Amino acid sequence: xxxxxxxxxxxxxxxxxxxxxxxxxxxxxxxxxxxxxxxxxxxxxxxxxxxxxxxxxxxxxxxxxxxxxxxxxxxxxxxxxxxxxxxxxxxxxxxxxxxxxxxxxxxxxxxxxxxxxxxxxxxxxxxxxxxxxxxxxxxxxxxxxxxxxxxxxxxxxxxxxxxxxxxxxxxxxxxxxxxxxxxxxxxxxxxxxxxxxxxxxxxxxxxxxxxxxxxxxxxxxxxxxxxxxxxxxxxxxxxxxxxxxxxxxxxxxxxxxxxxxxxxxxxxxxxxxxxxxxxxxxxxxxxxxxxxxxxxxxxxxxxxxxxxxxxxxxxxxxxxxxxxxxxxxxxxxxxxxxxxxxxxxxxxxxxxxxxxxxxxxxxxxxxxxxxxxxxxxxxxxxxxxxxxxxxxxxxxxxxxxxxxxxxxxxxxxxxxxxxxxxxxxxxxxxxxxxxxxxxxxxxxxxxxxxxxxxxxxxxxxxxxxxxxxxxxxxxxxxxxxxxxxxxxxxxxxxxxxxxxxxxxxxxxxxxxxxxxxxxxxxxxxxxxxxxxxxxxxxxxxxxxxxxxxxxxxxxxxxxxxxxxxxxxxxxxxxxxxxxxxxxxxxxxxxxxxxxxxxxxxxxxxxxxxxxxxxxxxxxxxxxxxxxxxxxxxxxxxxxxxxxxxxxxxxxxxxxx
Numbered sequence: 099x100x101x102x103x104x105x106x107x108x109x110x111x112x113x114x115x116x117x118x119x120x121x122x123x124x125x126x127x128x129x130x131x132x133x134x135x136x137x138x139x140x141x142x143x144x145x146x147x148x149x150x151x152x153x154x155x156x157x158x159x160x161x162x163x164x165x166x167x168x169x170x171x172x173x174x175x176x177x178x179x180x181x182x183x184x185x186x187x188x189x190x191x192x193x194x195x196x197x198x199x200x201x202x203x204x205x206x207x208x209x210x211x212x213x214x215x216x217x218x219x220x221x222x223x224x225x226x227x228x229x230x231x232x233x234x235x236x237x238x239x240x241x242x243x244x245x246x247x248x249x250x251x252x253x254x255x256x257x258x259x260x261x262x263x264x265x266x267x268x269x270x271x272x273x274x275x276x277x278x279x280x281x282x283x284x285x286x287x288x289x290x291x292x293x294x295x296x297x298x299x300x301x302x303x304x305x306x307x308x309x310x311x312x313x314x315x316x317x318x319x320x321x322x323x324x325x326x327x328x329x330x331x332x333x334x335x336x337x338x339x340x341x342x343x344x345x346x347x348x349x350x351x352x353x354x355x356x357x358x359x360x361x362x363x364x365x366x367x368x369x370x371x372x373x374x375x376x377x378x379x380x381x382x383x384x385x386x387x388x389x390x391x392x393x394x395x396x397x398x399x400x401x402x403x404x405x406x407x408x409x410x411x412x413x414x415x416x417x418x419x420x421x422x423x424x425x426x427x428x429x430x431x432x433x434x435x436x437x438x439x440x441x442x443x444x445x446x447x448x449x450x451x452x453x454x455x456x457x458x459x460x461x462x463x464x465x466x467x468x469x470x471x472x473x474x475x476x477x478x479x480x481x482x483x484x485x486x487x488x489x490x491x492x493x494x495x496x497x498x499x500x501x502x503x504x505x506x507x508x509x510x511x512x513x514x515x516x517x518x519x520x521x522x523x524x525x526x527x528x529x530x531x532x533x534x535x536x537x538x539x540x541x542x543x544x545x546x547x548x549x550x551x552x553x554x555x556x557x558x559x560x561x562x563x564x565x566x567x568x569x570x571x572x573x574x575x576x577x578x579x580x581x582x583x584x585x586x587x588x589x590x591x592x593x594x595x596x597x598x599x600x601x602x603x604x605x606x607x608x609x610x611x612x613x614x615x616x617x618x619x620x621x622x623x624x625x626x627x628x629x630x631x632x633x634x635x636x637x638x639x640x641x642x643x644x645x646x647x648x649x650x651x652x653x654x655x656x657x658x659x660x661x662x663x664x665x666x667x668x669x670x671x672x673x674x675x676x677x678x679x680x681x682x683x684x685x686x687x688x689x690x691x692x693x694x695x696x697x698x699x700x701x702x703x704x705x706x707x708x709x710x711x712x713x714x715x716x717x718x719x720x721x722x723x724x725x726x727x728x729x730x731x732x733x734x735x736x737x738x739x740x741x742x743x744x745x746x747x748x749x750x751x752x753x754x
Contacts, residue, residue: 102156108461111144111161113697113716116743117732120443120456122146122155122426124740125406126167127213130397131192132175137404137413140166141427142718142739145180150402150413153422159195160188163696164718164739168225170214172238173398179223181211187225189238199241212261217269222286224272226261233263233274235286245289250277252300262316264305273305273314281305281316283335293335303328304353308361313341315361315376317351330363330376344376352403354396356416362400366391371405373414385421387412389450408449409468426463428454431736432722433480440727443734445742446480446491453480453491453500458732458744467491467500467507483522483529483543490529492517497531499546509546518559523568528585532559536575540585550588554581561633565655572635572642578627580644582658592658594642596627598649599660606708607665615648615665631674637682641705645674650687650703664708668692670699677724677733684711684751688721688735700724700735702750712750716743 103110108118123141130137136156139146144161148154160166160180168181177198181187189199212226222244224235230251235244249261263274266283271292276282278300283293293314301319308315315332328351330344348367356362361376366387373382389407396403403414408429413422433446442464443456455465467489478493482502489500497517499509516534522543523529529543536555539548555575562573570591571583580594598619605612632645641661642653648671650664666673666687675688685703692698697715704711717737725734726747733745 103158106461107155110155110158113714113743115712115714115745115749116716117746118458118461118744119143120445120461120742120744121428121431121740123164124408124429125393125411125427127169128393128395128404128406129169129171129178130395130402130404131171132173132398134397134402138169138171138178139406139424139427140169140180142166142737143741145169145178148424150422153413153424159190165210168211168214170216170223172216172220172223173218174220177216177238179214179216181214181225183210185209185211185227187211187214189223199236199238201236201241212259213263215263215265217265217286218267219269221269222265224263224265226263226274228259228261233261233272235272244286245284247272247274247276247282247284247289249275250280252278259300260303262302262305264307266307266311267309268311271307271311273307275300275302275305281314283314293333293338295331295333295338295340297331301350303350306353306355306361309355309359312336315353317353317363319350320345328365330361332361344379346372346374348372350391350394352394352396354398354400354403356400360400362396362416364394364396364403364405366394366405371403371412371414373403373416382416383414383419385412385414408447408451428740430722430738430740431742432478434723434725434734434736434742435480435482436725436727436732436734437482437486440729440732443742443744444480444482444489445736446478447740448478448493453478453489456742465505467505479519481520481522484524484526488522488543490520490522490531492520492531516558519562521562521564521571523564523585524566525568528564528568530562530564530571532562532573534558536577538562538571538573538583540571540588550585552581552583552588552590554590555579560631563634565635566637566639570655572633574630574633574644576629578629580630580633582642594644594653594658595660596630596646598628599663604660605663605665608667611665611667631672632676634676634678636678636705637680640682643676643678643685645676645687647672649673650676650685652705662708664703666699666701666710669695670701670713672720673701675721675724675735677726678705679726679747679751680728680730681751686724686726686733688717688724690720691718691738700733700745702747714745716745717741 123143127140137148143164145159147157149156165183187201216223226233230249232246273283281295284291304317332341346365348365352364354362363374363376365372389409391407394405401416411424429447429449429451435444453467454463457464480491482489497511518532520531529541532538538552540550557576574580582591628646630646644651652662654661670689672690673687677686688700700714702711718739720738723736735743
């Protein structure tokens with residue numbers, strides 16, 4: 099029997115020193131067990147097993163690295179294959195999690211596994227990869243590579259396409275997207291192409307052979323200047339001709355043959371899914387589903403269908419037409435805020451997941467604010483007034499102001515230049531909003547009127563922060579500038595130096611990192627400004643800290659001169675999320691992922707000495723945001739993996 103996990107789901111497979119995980123990770127792929135009892139969900143933190151009878155998780159696998167991007171069961175249910183964003187494929191025993199096969203070595207991030215499939219006879223399994231890498235087929239028992247099918251990369255890139263694959267029912271052939279406008283059918287044993295079909299779109303979402311093996315069906319996206327539709331083409335393989343083409347109104351489809359050999363089509367629209375019998379042209383069912391969907395799949399017999407977006411996750415059953423939800427799989431946690439005396443954690447998510455209010459004691463979502471606009475890949479920033487009466491959220495070209503007590507949106511502002519980060523002043527009297535064109539506006543937050551336009555930056559504003567007394571604002575931009583502003587008058591006060599300082603005494607870190615940095619400086623003819631991604635004031639207002647490539651820099655907030663340069667280790671070279679402890683003696687830095695790392699680091703630094711007190715390892719990819727609780731006992735980290743981790747700080751900080 100498969101080992102079942104018990105207890106609090108938020109504590110399963112927690113990293114050391116973490117006390118809870120809020121959220122279950124971004125969904126990348128799903129697969130139904132052949133007996134229809136379980137759903138495997140591939141996420142950024144690992145592989146979840148859900149028992150369909152109760153719609154509850156029963157196990158969490160593959161958490162050492164996470165970033166599981168593809169999953170598939172063998173037809174007998176004995177094996178489950180996983181692929182990850184690093185390009186590693188594993189075959190696991192479904193009863194005991196024992197890994198029988200591990201193939202591949204870490205690739206570039208965009209060469210991760212796109213799809214995995216077992217042949218129906220269980221003899222082979224195949225994997226497609228992103229970025230037009232070859233499709234590989236292996237023996238399922240000996241790990242012996244059988245054949246690689248080359249994909250021709252177009253001269254103009256198409257980004258992250260799906261690269262669907264499927265085996266014929268007798269296991270002798272594989273169908274795949276062989277270039278941006280061609281689907282091929284090739285023999286496994288010889289690698290010979292036996293059929294090719296021209297499609298006028300690189301966006302092929304689904305491929306499936308008919309049970310008799312004579313026909314191949316594909317879901318193809320069609321786009322013109324005015325709209326997007328999707329068509330299902332069915333080809334006669336021996337004749338290499340189109341038998342029929344059926345148009346649907348959604349933006350993508352998924353396909354499956356039922357046990358009665360009828361072709362089922364899931365037509366995925368903006369706010370609903372329509373299940374069709376393609377041959378009879380009969381609508382079988384319709385159910386609501388919100389949010390842009392990248393993950394959807396039928397069971398092999400077409401009796402079950404799962405679909406996941408950043409907003410909704412549903413499982414449909416053909417026998418009862420029931421639709422059951424799965425919760426807690428959210429998108430990127432871009433912004434996190436402690437509120438109500440540390441009882442609530444507010445998290446702003448991207449891609450339509452909205453704003454969640456987590457009850458920290460119960461580890462459950464207490465409230466949720468949801469935008470009316472569905473956003474594909476839109477980043478969302480969130481800030482809260484000190485009184486906790488107002489909450490601001492920005493995305494694309496919109497800033498929304500919410501009343502926290504009532505949960506209603508009472509103001510909305512348009513920003514044609516693109517809405518970037520926002521911040522409330524510590525006094526609550528001022529509000530700052532930034533744009534993608536380098537503008538910063540200071541508002542009167544009582545009347546919601548603009549007071550000043552701060553000009554000087556020329557590109558996207560990445561981060562802004564008020565001084566604790568509210569008199570100054572600091573900002574950093576993609577144009578490699580950092581500026582301090584007088585809030586009352588709307589005028590620039592100082593520019594922070596972003597060139598590397600030459601004084602060796604300012605550098606803190608291990609000896610090798612310091613020597614490397616100084617040697618690199620000595621070889622440069624001209625010092626160059628460095629990119630900066632995050633900026634914050636210390637609680638006392640005495641220091642400004644910035645997260646830059648390969649360094650954390652501290653400036654004196656009175657003289658604006660460089661006070662210290664902390665050099666993190668190589669694997670932590672992107673410390674782009676920063677937070678001071680409430681006492682001001684400690685600085686936490688969260689890094690973005692670096693190739694070769696299983697997890698990314700969160701480091702705790704002594705502000706006085708620059709010493710790395712402790713390092714936490716938890717998120718599988720970029721740390722987006724950090725925040726301490728008001729008493730300094732908790733540190734929350736929001737990740738690109740769709741989770742928020744809560745860390746116990748008591749063993750590492752002297753609370754004052």
